[in-house]
Structure formats: C-alpha cells, structure tokens
Amino acid sequence: MSARRAAWLFLAPALLVLGVFFLIPVLGALVLSFTDYDLYALADLHNLRFVALGNYWALLHRPAFWAALGHTFYFVAVGVPLSLAASLGAALLLHSRLARCKAFFRTALFAPVVTTAVAMAVVWRYLFNTRYGWANHLLGMLGIHPVDWLGDPHWAMPTIILFAVWKNFGYNMIILLAGLQAIPVELYEAARIDGASAWRQFRHVSLPLLGPTLLMVAILTVSGYFQLFAEPYVMTEGGPLESTTSVLYLMYEDGFQWWNLGVASAEAFVLFLVMFAVTAAMLRLSSREQAGEAA
C-alpha cells in the first residue's frame, strides 16, 4: 500500500462524515432557502415551489425577524464585552504574584464552563425567581426592591446575559491567563525600574502584548454568542413579550414548530452572513488599528 493511498484511506471516514452530514446539508440549506418548503411539502414533495429570493425578501419585511435580530445583537453587544472584562479581570488576578491557592481558584472559576447549559439555566431560573430567589433576597438586604428578572421584558435579556457571563467567562480566562504567562517577566521588571505603576504596566505592557489573543478570543466569543438558543429556550421560552427571542430561537420555531423549513433556512443563512460580516469587520478594524499604531 503506497503512502498516498493510505493517506486517502485514513482521511475517508472523517471526510465522508463531514461531507455527508455537514457540507451537503449546508449547501442543501442554501437551496432550501430558495423554496417554500412547508408542512404541505413535508407531506408531499410535489407541493414544493421555487421562490428564488422570496423568503429573504419576506424576512426583510417581517417585524418579528428584525426584533429577533435586534435581541441577538443586544445579547452580543452587551454580553461579549462583559464576558471579556470578567475573563480578563479573573486572568489578571490569577496571574498576580500576590494570589494564593492559584490552582484552587482557577478550577473554581472555570467550573461553570464545563457544566451543562440547560441544567444551569434551570438553576438560574430559580435563583432569579421574583419571590424566593437569592438574587432578590440579596438585593433586599441592600434595601433594593425586588426585580421581576425573567418576567419583565426589560430585565429578561439582562438576566440571560448575566447567566451567559457566569457560564462562559472561565473559558477565555484560561486562554488569557496563558497569554499573560507568555509575556516575558523582564518587560515588567524594566517597566518597574522606570517607575511604572501597576496600572501603567497593565496598560503599556500587558494589554498591547495580549492584543492578538484578546482579538481572537473576542471573535470566538462573538460567533458563539450569536448562536444564542438554549438559554432562552429553558429560561424564558423566548418571552416575555418575545423580548428574548433570538434569531436561532425564531429559526427553531419557524422550522420545527411551524414546519416552514424554507423560511427557517433563510433565517439561518442571514444569521451566518451577519456573523461573517461582524467578525470580518472586527478583524479589519484591528488590523487597521495596528497599522495606525505602527505608523
């Protein structure tokens, strides 16, 4: 057996799985999004019609879709910076020479990442219960009136964002911690000799050298947060008043509750395009910034 033939034999199972169960369905989704595939087509394929860009056109005129897109952007725009700030803060604390029991703290702060999102969302629902939840109990001790966390359209998304930050910050914390540890100690020593304060050391040594890692982490988090689904599914069922209906939640309902698979495919593709555009813009913006700094 030649090495070349062996290579293709070794690759075959993985390529077959990725091709049949990912690549072909993705192309299929594009085709599906140009059709009116619905309950009738599901019953009899003869009812299927080609509608070209009709689904996309309809989406642009559908307030519910714009609302879902808006909720998703809200979640990303507030959730990502908060998550990154928490991750960076935790990483800096763990990296500090003053910190004790680092291994324990690292494990404790990371633990939420490996938990099951659905199960912890259930727990969160009870912790943020208006009457018996700990969140309101603690606020009450500070003399603050109880908040209807998951029942008030203004508070439901912030509650989900808090949950997402709690659940996910440990992941980026580990990556940023590794980034901090990779910065040569001499740089800090030189800064200290020059009389730089802790803040200035952070601002002029850690942050610039951590830049590329931060960007990568930010892009990964943004794409992850655009895929908001399980949290509203369990905590709010998209409500109250549809205030937590994300694009994927809408896609799930349109596709698998109402069986409008053509429409749902168009929604999936729009989300994909939006994600692509946002992450590409982030990459571009940061490369321009770097070029500006170098100049």
Place this chain on the structure above:
Amino acid sequence: MNPRLAKALVNGLLLGGALVALFPLAWMLAVSFMPPGTSNALPPPLWPANPTLDNYRQLFGHAGMWRYLLNSLLISGAITLLSLACNLLAGYAFAKLRFAGRERLFRMLLGLLVIPAQVAMLPLFLMFKYTGLVDSYAGVVLPGMATVLGIFLVRQYARGLPDELLEAARIDGASELRIFVCVVLPLLRPVVATLAILTFLTAWNDFMWPLIELTGQGHYTLPLGLASLAREHTEGTEQMMAGSVLTVLPVLVLFLSMQRHYLDGLLMGSVKG
C-alpha cells in the same frame, strides 16, 4: 499601594469570584436534598434541615431519569469513540502522510469552522426524515463522528512525532495501518485523552441538535429531559434541582479528574493556524 493591602485585595477578589462561580452549584446540590416544597421559604434556606433522597427517588421512579441517563451515556460514549477513530486517522494523515493537495484540503476544512452548525440542521433533519433516522440514536451520533477541531488538534500534536521512527517502521516493511496502530497510536496517547474528554463533555452538554432530532421521550438525553420538565412547570424546585445535579455531576467529576487534559485541549484549540 501598601503590599499587604494589595495582597488582601487580590485574594479577596478571587475569593469573591470563586464564591459567585460556585454558589449556583452549591445551592443546586443543597436544594436537591430538601424535602419537596421546603426551599420556597423566606429567607431562602441554604442548607437542608432534614436532608432526604426523596427527590432522587422520585426522579428515577416516575420521571424516567434512568432512561435519560442511559441515553446520555450511550450517545456521548458512542460519539466519543467513533469520532476519536475518525479524527485520529485524519489528523495523522494530514500531519505525516504525503499526498497531493494536502495543505489546500486542510485549509478548506478549517474554512468550514466559519459556518455555524445550525445552518446544516434543517436539511439534516429532512435527510434523516427521508431515511427514517429521525428519533434514533444514529441520528445524533452520525453527524458527531468527525469534527474539524478534533482533526486540527490531532494534526497539531502528530506533527511533533519524529519522522525517523515512521521511516524505520516502513523500511521494516510494516503497512501504513500497522504503523498507525503499533507506532503512532501509543505516541498519540496524550492527545487521545484530551480529545476524548473534550468530545465527551461537548456531546453530553449538546442541546439543539438532539432537541430537533430526538422527537420521542424514549430517546431523550438528560438535558432534553430536564428542559422538557422545566417547560412543563409541573415539578417542584427540589426535584428540578435533583435533575440538574444528575445532569451536571457526571461531567463535573469527569472534568475534575482529567482537568489537565481538558485545559491542554482548550489551549491547543485556541492557537489556530
């Protein structure tokens, strides 16, 4: 700043952070042992005054949790084993076997990472519907049998293996498959452990695709069973917490026992390119 004050501040903040991170887990565990109805009190209790296993007994007795637990174990176990086989073979081929178009094919695979998995879910459902695979274990396991990230991790690791060793085995007349099984696989052991725990945890916690694919309760995994109980609003707080403990505890214990491998994988996966 005064060094002792700084030290107190850093460790105080860490302690506060750890408290926030662990409190929901601790509260969940405590409430799961409280008799039904007793956790809804003011002030909310932190400790079960009369601890009981009733909630767990109820879950296993009436709510069919055994079934969900077994389904979760079966599906996550199958995905882990099968995807290990596919990803190890492919990752090694990309790292060490020469063939035309290798780098281009690998770059194309990495390109797939840009596409969110949900785009594929609607056609995948139809595909399985027309082949009769909706509501089957196979429908969840098959799409998880190979991952780009897994192939990437194996390739990264396998690139560090010494070529001389492989050449020596080839000169001895060993077939490529034999070389893979007898020479390469033992050397890949660390990445096997890393990939195994990453895959198992991901499969265990996975929600959206199983939710679409598994339409009948008989095939539900733990997250699906728990989510459906949560949306019915019929079970009490204590029983829901017991269900959450059952769902979270296996992966948490697995993570704690293999923490180093898990974090290695996380860091390897994050240094793309």
